[in-house]
Amino acid sequence: MSLPTTRKALIVSAADTSQFELVEREVPQPGPYELLVEVKAVSVNPVDTKVRAKRAGKVLGWDASGVVVARGSEVRRFREGDEVFYAGEITREGTNTSLHLVDERIAGRKPRKLDHLHAASIPLTALTAWEGLYEQLEAKRGGTLLVIGAAGGVGSLAVQMASRVTKMNVIGTASRDTTREWVKKMGAAHVVNHRENLPAQLAALGVKNVDAIFCCVGTDAHFEAMAEVIAPGGRIVSIVEPEQPLPMGKLFGKRASFAWEFMFSKSMHKTPDLVSQQAILDRVADLLDEGVLTSTLTVDAGVLEPAALAEAHRTVASGKMVGKLAFRL
Ligand SMILES: NC(=O)c1ccc[n+]([C@@H]2O[C@H](COP(=O)([O-])OP(=O)(O)OC[C@H]3O[C@@H](n4cnc5c(N)ncnc54)[C@H](OP(=O)(O)O)[C@@H]3O)[C@@H](O)[C@H]2O)c1
Known part of the structure; x- marks a missing residue:
């Protein structure tokens, strides 16, 4: 499959860090242990609202569900076409983009019973x-x-x-x-x-x-x-x-x-048990598929676009969230 040369990304506006802008960025190449994921849905967590002011021009978002479209030479677990869900790393670019890189060791298989929107609302909170x-x-x-x-x-x-x-x-x-x-x-x-x-x-x-x-x-x-x-x-x-x-x-x-x-501690410090996050996400996916755990999504925020993302940040920062909020791409 041929990949596009550019991808869409929502960045924090430099003029006003409570706002976002839609930009086009180059598509990155996956490193040896990385997956390039076509992001289908993302969720918003309080951490996005906490780091936003210091990340003007950067892409936020630490929760995604999507499909693997390319992979690095050392990737063993996943192949192109596999559906994955993950939170990513706080020290790297976030998931509010159409194509995103993730270390395969912190990605799990997406729960089969959940669509991407519901799956995207799970990883960060489930790992925590x-x-x-x-x-x-x-x-x-x-x-x-x-x-x-x-x-x-x-x-x-x-x-x-x-x-x-x-x-x-x-x-x-x-x-x-x-x-x-x-x-x-x-x-x-x-x-x-x-x-x-x-x-x-x-x-x-x-x-x-x-x-x-x-x-x-x-x-x-x-x-x-x-x-x-x-x-x-x-x-x-x-x-x-x-x-x-x-x-x-x-x-x-x-x-x-x-x-x-x-x-984020394991990925931030590259601890030897980093891959435990893949095992946790796989286990959580099993529990969701078995119906032991259920989706925590309460707000379908629609399609990810700048004004809606700014509004979602206000909602999440209010401290009154019930469950989770997520966007589709
Ligand atoms: N360390 C980590 O790895 C990690 C991971 C995820 C999140 N976090 C942090 O953990 C916090 C919670 O995250 P979250 O996603 O669960 O947040 P959240 O969804 O925004 O939590 C909202 C809930 O907090 C309750 N709440 C508000 N004020 C409270 C108070 N004074 N005492 C107790 N509960 C109160 C509200 O209940 P009522 O409306 O009933 O008052 C509301 O349902 C955030 O600060 C986030 O940044 C840390």
């Missing part, structure tokens, strides 16, 4: 939820897990994985009727409000301590409450960088541990 739960929290069957910010992109999948895959008793947090309902739909046994006293609400449920906590929003704001409700020997993971130094000593008496999850 999976690594947070199984690599950092070492989540175990039967325990109780508190998920703070449970209706967001990551929380929605963390709740599903913990309740449906690991059969944990999951308590999620949400502050509005819509998000409360969604969190229950994702599989939480109980929902408490993160804008009210968490320990008191757990006590009212008859829960004194939780075995593990997955904090998706507001590490600083929720730290004291997390320290209070974590069980002795329990584990906490957070995916959000703190704004201030955290009072870690509060966990000492319970010998509770605290870990960070950053899904």
Whole structure:
């Protein structure tokens, strides 16, 4: 198949970094371990809105679903025509482009039961939820897990994985009727409000301590409450960088541990377990195909174009997302 010589890309406008421009760029050649993917759909994550101001002229977007159209000499796993989904690397160009390069070690097979739009809304949040739960929290069957910010992109999948895959008793947090309902739909046994006293609400449920906590929003704001409700020997993971130094000593008496999850860490540092992200995405694809996990897409944002992408950034930055938003190309 002959490839086009140019591709479309949406870049952050230099004149106003809250806006985007459609440009044409050369089609890059895949390196030895890379796939060139014809991107069919992408999603928007909070990270896009956080890095945007410093990336004028650059392509954002770290979630894609598409079809392999060319590959490097060392690629073994995928061939032209294969459908893949992936998040990519934060240190490289993002996925808001018609043809995109990705290291095959961080791409998984696209779930067969999901179309590209639904598939594109999965990778970044699934990698975060999976690594947070199984690599950092070492989540175990039967325990109780508190998920703070449970209706967001990551929380929605963390709740599903913990309740449906690991059969944990999951308590999620949400502050509005819509998000409360969604969190229950994702599989939480109980929902408490993160804008009210968490320990008191757990006590009212008859829960004194939780075995593990997955904090998706507001590490600083929720730290004291997390320290209070974590069980002795329990584990906490957070995916959000703190704004201030955290009072870690509060966990000492319970010998509770605290870990960070950053899904771009493996690709950023080229860790030896980089390829584990391919295995995670493949496993997630299986679970989606088996119906154990379900799509978290709530907003079909239409075709990717500059004004709609700027609008989507405003929606995602509002902090009120329920599940995920995605675009088709
Ligand atoms: N470390 C990583 O690898 C990684 C990966 C992905 C995301 N992240 C970061 O993690 C955060 C969450 O990402 P996401 O995609 O899940 O976000 P999201 O979809 O934007 O999360 C939205 C949800 O946050 C809830 N929320 C708002 N304020 C809250 C508060 N004060 N306390 C608890 N929950 C609150 C909202 O619930 P209500 O409307 O009910 O209040 C809403 O449903 C972002 O900061 C993102 O950049 C980090």
